[in-house]
Amino acid sequence: MVNTKVNLLGIEIDNPIIPASGTYGFGYEFADLYDINILGTFSFKGTTKEPRFGNPTPRIAECNAGMINSVGLQNPGVDKVISEELPKLSKVFNKPVMANVSGFSVEEYAYTCEKINACEQVGWIEVNVSCPNVHNGGMSFGTEPAAVEKVVKAVKAVTTKPIIIKLSPNVTDIVSIAKAAESAGADGISLINTLLGMRIDIKRRQPVIANKVGGFSGSAIFPVAVRMVYQVYDAVKIPIIGMGGVSTAKDVIELMMAGATAVQVGAANLVDPYACKTIIEDLPNELAKLNVKDINEIIGGAH
């Protein structure tokens, strides 16, 4: 038997596989297909203070080995997430879930995280700092160490659960952002969010996506994820959740060797709704092939 249990910020999870926020909704669509309790946990749909419809359609563009999305954080708002989605989720998922929170000001992040922190079902709060800061000309929080620090401090001040900061890869120096999150008190870091991308319909001479640009994800971005996880692992002491283009158990192993304690699976869920189930089933076999008896021994193993 190969051990796949890992300890993620004080909570032991059966395996390190976590569907990424925005690709798994609140779990129900997948619970119709398989028992989602096989997951380590999952990160639910990005939640904001107010309900959001998100961006106009088309929101999706296909790419070679990937896709671009510009959904724009559509969600019912934190109050409905707590009053409707989480009770519904409790019927199909009995493990601690990872909340994913977004905001457009420091106050909004704190407000939403404080409310979510009170939910028993929530094990961790993942804070997405890739959103534009309305008080700073719309520049993404995640591109400035000082802005990341402000968000982390504000959120930590009103929460007790582990806070994981989800970093944007659209920065010059990912290490400085990760260090800022750590020094401000973040308990963990997750990376990478999507890469900013764009497609143009050459027949219409127009961008494919209504919002023109969006987040590029899928297997094409995997090497970028490996590189950034590897660099951040060298620079911080807090645990890392790796993600970006993961679609196989081998990808999971590779990202863990780069330094990830757990791994999120995103776009792959949309193409193959059984992607996480397959990865979870394959993982012990792939580890055994490498003579690994305990998955914990590979974390950061490439350093």
Added chain:
Amino acid sequence: MKQSIFEIRSNEALTDSIYKMILNGDTSSITASGQFINIKLDGFYLRRPISICDYDNETITIIYKVVGEGTEVMSKMNTGDKLDVLCGLGNGFDTTKSLDKPVLIGGGVGVPPMYNLCKKLITEGKSVTVILGFNKKDEIFYENEFKQLGADVKVTTVDGSYGIKGFVTDALKDTDYSYFYTCGPMPMFKAIESVATTSGQYSFEERMGCGFGACMGCSCKTKYGNKRICKDGPVLVREEIIW
């Protein structure tokens, strides 16, 4: 929804750009006319959502238009080739609302989902009129197939090269109907919306990520709240649509 492997039984051109493919496999997840399947193709990241034209216990018929590289690849596939298919997606049409004289209006590649719906409504003993709109004569398909089901079929062509000259609404104004069902391009929908005298159901199209409600890529606003075209649609009732 069910994911399984289907085998191509036939794949033939109906017109220059329209193809008909019959697939063999597990169709048990289909619950209504107007649902769709989402097909994985080698070399393409996202699946291709295609409406179900007809189905029985072991086959699905799809009719698709070659509009890009994915459908181009599909058009070259052969009998015996295997496809990874997510089946039974979307809500489909509700036939209980039709009353006794429904009209089905299909525009171009919006025609196919009308076929199984027509079959069901006729089986339910309803008197069905079908209006098929095309640009010109050589784009027409499935006129006889609808006639064989026992529907009163009216064909319109924009250039007048066959049937009634003009748009589907030119045929609709001379039709006595109790309810309508439609699938086709947005300009056709808007024209129908401006002249229709009864309630009805519209089947929408949108660029999709997953096709099963997870990614929120195909959301729209309705009077009944936000809906996902892939999961809560593709069929919306007239009363809820915000134009």
